[in-house]
Amino acid sequence: MEPPSRHAGTDIIIEDARWRASVPGTERAIRRALVAVARQGGPDFTQSPAPSILLATDRIVKRLNARFRDKNKPTNVLTFEPLSPMHGGDIVLGYETVRREAAAARRSLRAHLSHLVVHGALHLAGYDHHHPGEAREMEGIETRTLRSLGFGDPWRQGNWQQAGSVRI
Structure with a gap:
């Protein structure tokens, strides 16, 4: 495991070096996603405690998912609510799951990572997608945020290529 990287108040822990190898500038991409979601109406972690982000393996995510959600399988992203007002929660x-999903949808790993960081940040801010109205609101913020980062609409198939000359 690599030491934590601190950016914009967020502890970024890269447990699996494949993240850095596959997404050059990993920490910068995460920081940009968090700043962008605040600009689109999502949580502003400059005004409140920022989350910690763990870039892990599926094996670790599977263990956490089994322990905290009774689902003995990996998933792309888990969020954990803050245990105190001084902590921003965890993403x-x-x-392996994120990479597999990105490849299946023909998205760059950077785009999918950015989307899931935004998605997790919105969950930590109280957004959810269990009801149609909530889902539309959350997806709207995600779409605006990803577009502002130069990616296409995350909810439209085949629309994940990085747009124009915007680089992350």
Whole structure:
């Protein structure tokens, strides 16, 4: 495991070095996603405690998912609510699942990572997608945020290529 990287108040822990190898500038991409979601109406972690982000393996995510959600399988992203007002919560991503999903959807790993960081940040801010109205609101913020980062609409198939000359 690599030491934590601190950016914009967020502890970024890269447990699996494949994240850095596959997404050059991993920490910068995460920081940009968090700043962008605040600009689109999502949580502003400059005004409140920022989350910790763990870029892990599917094995770790599977263990956490089994322990805290009674689901004995990996998933792309898990969020954990803050245990105190001084902490911003946790976002955990599983490398193999995220990479597999990105490839299946023909998205760059950077785009999918950015989307899942935004998705997790919105969950920590109280957004959810269990009801149609909530889902539309959350997806709207995600779409605006990803577009502002130069990616297409995350909810439209085949629309994940990085747009124009915007680089992350």
